[in-house]
Amino acid sequence: MRYISTRGKVGKIGFVDAFLMGLGDDGGLLVPEEIPVVPAAKLKEWETLSYKELMLNIFSYYTNDEIPQDDLKAMAEASYSTFRDPEVTPVRKLSDSLYLLELFHGPTFAFKDIALQFMGQLYAYVAAKRNLQIHILGATSGDTGASAIEGVRGKEGIKICILHPHQKVSKVQELQMTTVQDDNVLNLSVHGNFDDCQGLIKELFADLDFKARNRLCAINSINFVRILAQTVYYFYAYFQVKKQTGAETVDFSVPTGNFGDIFAGYLAKRMGLPVRKLIIATNENNILERFIRGGLYKPGDFKTTYSPSMDIQVASNFERYLYYLFGENPAKVAELMEGFKREGKIEVGSDILSRAQSEFDAYGVDGDECLATIKKYYAQGQGYLLDPHSSCGVAAAERCGGDGVVCISLATAHPAKFDEAIRLCGIEQTFPDAIAKLFDKPQRQKVVNASLEEVARELETFYNA
Numbered sequence: 505m506r507y508i509s510t511r512g513k514v515g516k517i518g519f520v521d522a523f524l525m526g527l528g529d530d531g532g533l534l535v536p537e538e539i540p541v542v543p544a545a546k547l548k549e550w551e552t553l554s555y556k557e558l559m560l561n562i563f564s565y566y567t568n569d570e571i572p573q574d575d576l577k578a579m580a581e582a583s584y585s586t587f588r589d590p591e592v593t594p595v596r597k598l599s600d601s602l603y604l605l606e607l608f609h610g611p612t613f614a615f616k617d618i619a620l621q622f623m624g625q626l627y628a629y630v631a632a633k634r635n636l637q638i639h640i641l642g643a644t645s646g647d648t649g650a651s652a653i654e655g656v657r658g659k660e661g662i663k664i665c666i667l668h669p670h671q672k673v674s675k676v677q678e679l680q681m682t683t684v685q686d687d688n689v690l691n692l693s694v695h696g697n698f699d700d701c702q703g704l705i706k707e708l709f710a711d712l713d714f715k716a717r718n719r720l721c722a723i724n725s726i727n728f729v730r731i732l733a734q735t736v737y738y739f740y741a742y743f744q745v746k747k748q749t750g751a752e753t754v755d756f757s758v759p760t761g762n763f764g765d766i767f768a769g770y771l772a773k774r775m776g777l778p779v780r781k782l783i784i785a786t787n788e789n790n791i792l793e794r795f796i797r798g799g800l801y802k803p804g805d806f807k808t809t810y811s812p813s814m815d816i817q818v819a820s821n822f823e824r825y826l827y828y829l830f831g832e833n834p835a836k837v838a839e840l841m842e843g844f845k846r847e848g849k850i851e852v853g854s855d856i857l858s859r860a861q862s863e864f865d866a867y868g869v870d871g872d873e874c875l876a877t878i879k880k881y882y883a884q885g886q887g888y889l890l891d892p893h894s895s896c897g898v899a900a901a902e903r904c905g906g907d908g909v910v911c912i913s914l915a916t917a918h919p920a921k922f923d924e925a926i927r928l929c930g931i932e933q934t935f936p937d938a939i940a941k942l943f944d945k946p947q948r949q950k951v952v953n954a955s956l957e958e959v960a961r962e963l964e965t966f967y968n969a
């Protein structure tokens with residue numbers, strides 16, 4: 505397996521080099537040269553595997569034996585033994601046709617832990633093997649930062665800097681990032697929104713001199729390994745639900761911001777997992793919903809919502825999908841992305857749009873519907889408390905499904921992370937200990953402007969100290 509860029513000017517490179525490169529050196533995103541298709545007989549064999557075994561099987565298609573199987577196994581073990589549920593990502597029945605995939609049993613209570621616990625192990629492994637100093641740089645709408653920091657805090661050979669939008673993340677998210685006292689961690693709190701943070705990061709990674717000089721590595725979903733780690737739970741959830749319901753085909757509803765998590769679902773589908781529809785669930789920042797409805801990809805006004813981890817206008821991973829939507833044509837992707845930079849939009853014709861509509865459905869959930877859905881499931885049956893992101897997923901599943909096909913909706917965070925929204929529903933929750941403890945710890949962060957020069961200066965000082 506080799507990796508190439510969606511814009512055609514990188515490659516072909518191996519698994520570890522793709523992991524270290526993060527964003528393609530030509531500004532594109534790295535993708536596997538060819539998506540492996542898992543034969544039906546093999547899928548059948550995978551039905552009974554544990555989460556970790558399944559992960560090793562899926563990764564074996566992508567790692568080219570660059571990492572010995574025993575090492576990979578040890579890393580999978582270390583990554584997922586930190587989870588509070590032995591199944592890692594258990595499914596839970598909400599109704600006959602709706603299942604919830606709980607992805608929040610990791611150390612920071614959000615789905616980002618699934619990929620980032622593993623990537624922390626992998627960075628430490630590669631740093632030791634290649635005798636490298638690794639400097640991780642990332643932007644977060646809240647959960648990626650907490651997860652990534654948790655994954656590498658105190659690790660030898662690694663420093664990490666995370667940019668988050670100042671006072672636009674939830675209190676628990678902020679505390680999870682800023683109460684970490686290890687010296688290899690720097691939090692920059694940026695005056696601006698997530699798109700500003702992501703824009704700064706993209707520019708710094710695109711400056712190849714700066715990137716090389718500071719040995720920058722990426723943990724955002726621009727990194728292909730993160731996507732790959734997330735395909736595992738699509739397979740795992742499908743097998744669990746098949747066992748419980750006999751369903752041969754399912755839909756997935758995915759609360760989406762950067763199109764990363766749902767792209768992992770798309771990859772699983774292309775690998776042969778019997779998925780009918782992938783439902784893009786957004787909040788009021790609904791650029792992806794508008795694209796699926798009308799073929800125009802154009803950022804609207806930024807809105808602050810109850811689901812801040814999805815408050816994103818420019819979805820970086822959308823470029824990966826464009827690459828496949830246009831038949832793996834890098835010249836076309838480069839042209840579209842240049843057009844996007846120039847004119848701020850991408851528009852596709854009706855044939856391409858029909859293809860996108862045959863693969864995805866989409867629904868943007870507004871604030872009232874988000875809270876109403878939380879209240880409804882809390883009051884119903886034995887009572888289930890959804891977090892506001894998972895609530896968007898469930899609301900979209902209800903809206904787009906209902907025709908007999910079982911839908912698996914992704915629960916991307918624990919409600920304790922977003923108590924602001926839960927309180928607005930008139931619900932009082934008890935925090936898990938690990939979260940309650942955060943409120944007594946001192947915070948460390950530096951507030952900066954959304955200025956490239958200012959951020960670059962902070963980084964050079966931190967990485968070279």
Ligand SMILES: *Cc1c(COP(=O)(O)O)cnc(C)c1O
Nearest residue numbers: 647761762763764765813916917
């Ligand atoms: C990051 C995040 C999302 C969105 O995931 P993407 O990969 O950006 O689409 C949804 N819900 C929660 C809780 C998140 O942290």
